[in-house]
Amino acid sequence: MTNDAYSTLRVSSEHGVARIVLDNPPVNALGTTMMRELWTVLTGIKDDPSVRVIVFSSADPEFFIAHVDMHVGEEMDVLQELAASAPADVNVFQAIGELIRHQPQVTIVKLAGKARGGGAEFVAAADMTFAAVETAGLGQIEALMGIIPGGGGTQYLRDRVGRNRALEVILTADLFDAETAASYGWINRALPADELDEYVDRVARNIAALPDGVIEAAKHSLPADDFKEGLLRENHAWASTFSLPTAQHLINKGLQEGAQTPAGERDLEGLMRSVARSLPDGHMTHH
Template sequence: MSYSEYGTLLVRAESRIAWVTIDNPPVNTLDAALAGDLRRFADEAASDDGLDVIVFQSANPEFFSAHADFEWSFDPGSLTALVDADADPALNPLQQLNERLRTLPQVTIAKLRGYARAGGAELAMAADMRFAAADRTWLSQPESLMGIFPGGGGTQYLNRLVGRARALEIVLGAELFDTTVAERYGWINRAMPDESLDAFVDALARRIAGLPKGVTAAAKEALDAAEASGFVPYLAEEAAAHAKVYPSPDDVVERLRVVMDHGGQTRDGELRLERLLESVPWAHRS
């Protein structure tokens, strides 16, 4: 596989490992371009027998992926247009994308630096493992401050990783989590000094890629079967619930326009997104 000609991804594949670098300035927003590239990469990787491990990382040390595109709140049809006709029709396009990534036969690792919020955090959770640079990585699900809740698989993935009580804290509290708490909660596998992260993930990826052929896929199959006996993501239920709040009412959309006017999806605004969202009052609380 050549893994070339992506507009928002840089892909290097060698030694049975693919390093997938998200490069979608200014803040790696999960927009139509990035979603399309990730879907095309997943389609190509799924049939690549010469690939055992995929590492997702960012070209921007400040943002792994800021969140899904705010423009989709203003024009819901632009998100609907991304639907995958070959995927489960009960799921929305972001759920379809994340499930495509989650169910890849390869082991997937998210190497995190910077902010991973909302759709960006859901993208990271779709990976099999997450490792983060300590004190340089922050995770958040601030969708409730936008009048919605995580709808790209987030409620299901969070329950699976951290449990219901902590998932509710993350979703409804809408606060920024540093690596210390995220690691303790199980949101990430491990946090480590920034200068150690690349070498650690590289060594892990190479160990996995060096296993005898078939071991990785068989191990994933066995572990997934064990999980399926207890809990698996029930995304259709999330999709049905999310349809109650998205597309958003006009007053919520207008509030998000104000957020955009004050720095949403710019570097400076995204560095303080939770506070920016809280600074714009709701039109009503009915």
């Protein structure tokens, strides 16, 4: 695995552990290039017996994946190309989550910074997530953009936290701290930031060192649930909201106001709530 092949990922492997560092400045938005490169690297190591665990982390301590690139709608040609290689019955965003969920290796997210929208969906698709208490945050911010999660988030959340908390996460669109996320079952556990690297390294190395056949047997016994019907419902609901003028207005205005810049992303919820308040009457209720 050479890094020369990737512009948004840094990939290395040793002792059965592949490390994939997400590196797409300025805020690690999940754009079409990163989606394609994740697809390439994950399908490439799927059948590699020397890789037993995959650890995902970020080159940016503040942002794991900010969210799906808000400019992605302008790249329909690339999206269609990606969709052509995706499995039937899932959209191009769901395909990334499903790829991670069905990876034969154990997938672990090391979450030091924020993961919103498609970033939070990525986290929920992985087998395990360990997060830094002081700095990590998770949120499905889509509702503030006039849409709902469209990359598997509704299904993964319900599986992780239950329907009541899934609705809370989606409809409050708040940023959840690591301790709350852990108490909900959204992630495995929250750890002090200065212990995160060492802890994840130990877990990854110990799992990778298990006797032959154990990882496969465990993943076979605990298969990734089949969300086929739910993903179809989610895609239909997402597409019906995404096509509305309100969503386009909110996304475009959010970008104008600083979304996808480090400053704007630090409190994206506040930024998007102020954008929503600026909508003409009739588009969104004022409080």
